[in-house]
């Protein structure tokens with residue numbers, strides 16, 4: 001059975017070319033590697049080498065022909081006796097010429113794509129949606145204890161380190177100094193320097209090292225002294241940690257937690273005050289958690305450590321010292337990706353997260369005094385975002401205000417607005433308003449810093465605007 | 471006379487002093503290479519170092535009063551480094567850049583104490599109109615390029631200043647200061663490579679004050695002799711007694727001349743010490759009181775000059791007291807200004823973001 005030699009593609013974008021010259025004639029013996037023809041495009045000339053062996057039995061396209069489409073048969077090789085089909089080359093029935101190009105087979109008959117996903121009109125499969133899990137039910141008689149966010153985070157790490165010997169903490173000043181913000185207090189004493197590791201000031205290096213350790217199956221908790229310094233390491237967080245599972249076709253998971261304080265502290269200036277929630281939330285392959293309360297901090301950090309994916313866990317220095325009621329249960333693990341209704345209400349939905357909640361809750365208290373009943377949703381997780389929770393609430397209230405300390409453009413609030421446009425447009429009675437940090441680098445001066453951050457007054461003003469209250 | 475310090479020779483000499491440094495305090499005062507300063511230079515060094523000392527003491531006090539917020543990193547103990555180096559360069563021509571422990575560098579560069587202090591308090595008369603704060607101040611006039619909060623960032627930036635000098639074909643030099651902790655950042659080595667490859671006129675001044683926050687050098691650095699950090703790039707390096715302004719100046723002259731002659735970068739490891747905590751909130755429990763006391767009593771950079779001035783009869787106690795009085799007056803005026811100068815106008819919130 002003769003083998004077709006196809007017009008090869010010089011590049012993935014080449015569609016046709018000129019058959020410049022036949023080097024072999026009909027009847028010539030052809031060995032693999034022999035140059036049989038030359039082809040040309042406007043960009044280059046290339047020799048066509050034979051892959052199969054036999055005799056050139058027929059030339060289908062004459063020398064000098066222009067506009068030969070890629071993948072059209074240009075010649076036939078017949079094997080010597082049964083060798084034509086019995087040759088050692090794979091795929092010898094169709095492609096007999098090199099170079100092979102990834103695009104080449106698609107130019108001809110397109111291989112059928114197995115239709116195993118729902119498709120939109122464009123042919124792109126719909127993004128699968130996974131229902132977030134609900135918070136676990138607590139025993140009816142559960143006891144609550146008052147705890148700071150700092151203690152909650154420390155306990156979460158200690159509990160997970162007791163439970164799983166592959167969990168370790170590394171970062172600047174986490175061990176002997178007990179943490180620059182004392183989040184790792186006592187861990188060195190309990191778990192030894194093997195598992196609580198002081199690093200040099202080399203964020204890019206130790207973040208990458210952590211990712212490598214996670215590839216091999218350890219579960220690193222990488223503490224950044226603040227997330228401002230994670231900018232040194234953001235390449236590894238995104239290019240190495242977030243993308244490798246996909247790039248490895250699902251083989252190479254990266255169970256790592258990047259954690260530390262994020263956002264503005266007080267009077268520390270532009271380079272030490274940025275909120276990175278929106279930045280990381282843009283990246284497929286990452287989960288991004290930003291808790292407000294101590295209970296959420298604890299339950300979500302434990303979940304993050306157990307999660308097989310890279311989790312960016314954004315804390316806040318000002319919240320560290322604040323106390324909250326935390327349920328006293330053996331193993332408080334909360335679902336990543338699930339928002340929490342912090343306060344029920346019917347007139348307006350305020351969506352916030354992390355330290356933004358401090359403005360939202362104070363505003364809701366004051367609004368109650370004015371007769372406006374606000375519902376507050378604490379997102380807790382920025383990615384994956386619990387859009388159904390926001391939509392359900394807005395369907396009820398018809399109005400929405402978002403609150404965050406980050407910058408306005410392409411912020412978390414902007415994403416919420418887009419989601420509401422797509423999923424709750426008909427239910428909105430007013431345009432959504434975003435309350436955000438101002439569109440400026442954080443100023444140092446006390447008066448300007450105050451103006452640059454969101455305020456309770458701005459939240460109240462926004463709620464009044466969306467509810468058309470004078 | 472400029473001796474070419476080959477990296478070869480240097481390595482054996484500095485290996486010894488590094489070992490000593492770990493057990494003993496750095497001391498190269500009896501090194502014959504160290505030229506004496508003239509009477510005028512000694513007096514100038516005394517005054518400049520004293521100004522930094524008094525300024526920082528005042529800043530610490532004002533922080534305690536709540537007038538200064540956020541971080542505040544004091545330079546007390548390290549004064550000889552910046553004052554000695556400044557004696558080697560042309561003020562307002564050669565560039566200076568450093569990290570967040572920057573008050574001393576600015577004063578040494580000739581920046582106005584009032585403007586620096588008012589920036590610390592976040593007032594409109596500050597060098598950045600109150601918008602930068604303690605870690606972020608600049609003066610184009612004095613060629614002071616900051617003032618950077620991200621550890622190690624200034625090393626690439628300082629290399630870029632040197633690149634611009636070479637590009638313009640002038641003979642200016644960039645003094646790029648960073649800490650022992652910063653010396654472990656990757657971009658430092660990326661910069662070293664480019665600087666030597668392109669023969670850029672930059673003096674890398676590693677202020678080894680033995681700690682990066684609470685981490686002693688030996689706990690963070692595989693190679694604790696920082697003068698050798700450029701060896702694989704062929705950058706010459708020296709270890710210098712950074713508590714002795716004469717040693718700093720002598721080494722600084724060699725390094726600056728090396729750069730001016732177009733021979734490329736030069737590394738100076740300044741062995742120094744910070745007396746205070748890393749920043750105001752650091753109780754500094756990672757080192758003994760004894761260690762601090764010993765440095766203060768035996769190696770204080772200002773006391774060393776003062777002793778020499780008196781010993782040689784170059785100054786009387788009274789004359790030194792007068793200098794102290796002058797310096798205190800400058801600092802008091804700065805503090806007064808920084809306390810009563812108004813905050814920036816709220817309209818400044820949205821200015822200076824783009825040109």
Ligand SMILES: Cc1ncc(C[n+]2csc(CCOP(=O)(O)OP(=O)(O)O)c2C)c(N)n1
Nearest residue numbers: 229571619620621649650651652681682683
């Ligand atoms: C990239 C980065 N990581 C961490 C920090 C936090 N930090 C500020 S100063 C410092 C220690 C630096 O020590 P060193 O370089 O020795 O300078 P010194 O403070 O002793 O002058 C650290 C870890 C930072 N500002 N930037």
Ligand SMILES: [Mg+2]
Nearest residue numbers: 649650681682
């Ligand atoms: Mg240091």
